[in-house]
Amino acid sequence: AQTVTQSQPEMSVQEAETVTLSCTYDTSESDYYLFWYKQPPSRQMILVIRQEAYKQQNATENRFSVNFQKAAKSFSLKISDSQLGDAAMYFCAYRSGSGANSKLTFGKGITLSVRP
Amino acid sequence: GAVVSQHPSWVICKSGTSVKIECRSLDFQATTMFWYRQFPKQSLMLMATSNEGSKATYEQGVEKDKFLINHASLTLSTLTVTSAHPEDSSFYICSASASGSSYEQYFGPGTRLTVT
Numbered sequence: 001a002q003t004v005t006q007s008q009p010e011m012s013v014q015e016a017e018t019v020t021l022s023c024t025y026d027t028s029e030s031d032y033y034l035f036w037y038k039q040p041p042s043r044q045m046i047l048v049i050r051q052e053a054y055k056q057q058n059a060t061e062n063r064f065s066v067n068f069q070k071a072a073k074s075f076s077l078k079i080s081d082s083q084l085g086d087a088a089m090y091f092c093a094y095r096s097g098s099g100a101n102s103k104l105t106f107g108k109g110i111t112l113s114v115r116p
Numbered sequence: 117g118a119v120v121s122q123h124p125s126w127v128i129c130k131s132g133t134s135v136k137i138e139c140r141s142l143d144f145q146a147t148t149m150f151w152y153r154q155f156p157k158q159s160l161m162l163m164a165t166s167n168e169g170s171k172a173t174y175e176q177g178v179e180k181d182k183f184l185i186n187h188a189s190l191t192l193s194t195l196t197v198t199s200a201h202p203e204d205s206s207f208y209i210c211s212a213s214a215s216g217s218s219y220e221q222y223f224g225p226g227t228r229l230t231v232t
Contacts, residue, residue, distance in 0.1 A: 043154075043207060045223035091159060095221075100147045100213065101167070104221060106159045 002027045004094050006107035013082045014115050020067075021077045021110055023092030031097045034068065035104070036077045040088040048090070051075065079112075087114045119143055120212050122224035129200055129231055137195045137227045139210030145190035146212035150221065151183075154207045166193050200231040 003026045013019035025034065036048040051059045051068050058066050063080045079086055092107040119142040129135045139149055148167050152160040164185050166172040172185035182204075184196040193212075197204050207228050211221040 042225070043209075044225045045160075045209065045211075047220075050220075089157075100215065101165055101173075102213075103150070103162055103165065104160075104211075108159050109157075111157070 002029070002032075002094050002096065002105050004092050004105050004107040006092055006110050008110050009108070010111045010113070012113045012115060013079070013086075015082055015084060017082055018078060018080045019082055019112065021079070021090055021092075021112065023075045023077070023107055025073050025075060025092070025094050027073070027094065027096075029096055033095045033097075034066075034075045035093040035095070036064070036066070036075075037091045037093060037106075038086075038088045039091065039109075040085075045091075049077065082114050084114050084116060087112060118214075118220070118222045120146075120210065120222045120224040122208075122210055122227050124227060125225065126228040127230070129229070131201055131231055132199055134196055134198045135200055135229060137197075137208055137210075137229075139193045139195070139212065139224050141191045141212040141214070141222070144212075144214045144222075146193075147190070147215055148213050149187055149193040150211045150213075151185060151193075151195050152209040152211070154209060154226075156207075160209060163195075197229065200229070202231045205229055205231045 005024045032053045034051045038046045049061045067076045089109045091109045094105045121140045123138045151163045163178045164172045164174045166187035174180045187193040209226045210224045213221045
């Protein structure tokens with residue numbers, strides 16, 4: 001079974017600074033996707049960024065980028081120029097392949113606070 | 117696009133009664149819908165996976181007679197919590213996926229259930 005590990009329960013960053021959230025995963029599969037989701041106080045799950053395992057290039061979405069180290073099974077999220085609105089719980093997630101019933105496996109999450 | 121709604125957003129019910137939560141994909145046809153449960157400050161726990169017209173597949177440890185899932189159409193899935201007890205109080209989230217988007221999961225806003 002696949003596992004996703006987020007070992008840091010909480011992190012804090014100063015507004016406008018950069019922060020990196022860590023995530024490791026374990027799998028024996030070759031076809032999979034990795035995701036970072038944001039859950040603000042409203043509790044609506046928001047997709048931040050996704051990475052296909054077959055792609056060597058790290059995904060980037062505006063201020064958000066990932067460092068995907070496939071051999072090390074590491075998938076960290078970097079948030080640049082942190083904003084107050086970035087304060088939320090962040091979940092790293094894994095999904096096998098792209099089948100209709102492919103399940104998401106979530107890490108425990110990390111609570112990010114942003115200091116003004 | 118890819119909007120998923122849930123109704124109600126919050127519900128209070130008395131112990132022993134049943135409550136139904138609806139999950140709708142508003143602008144796409146959902147091949148598969150997923151139901152999650154989330155306790156405060158914790159991760160999402162997958163309860164079951166449902167496909168239109170088929171019986172839901174429940175995760176290990178989830179009581180299928182207590183959490184009835186019906187996926188009657190490509191845009192609607194319902195979760196009925198039967199004979200609810202205070203320990204069923206939680207935040208329930210659904211997600212929906214469709215073909216043509218690599219089966220990306222789109223999340224509903226969640227339903228807060230309180231059983232008194």
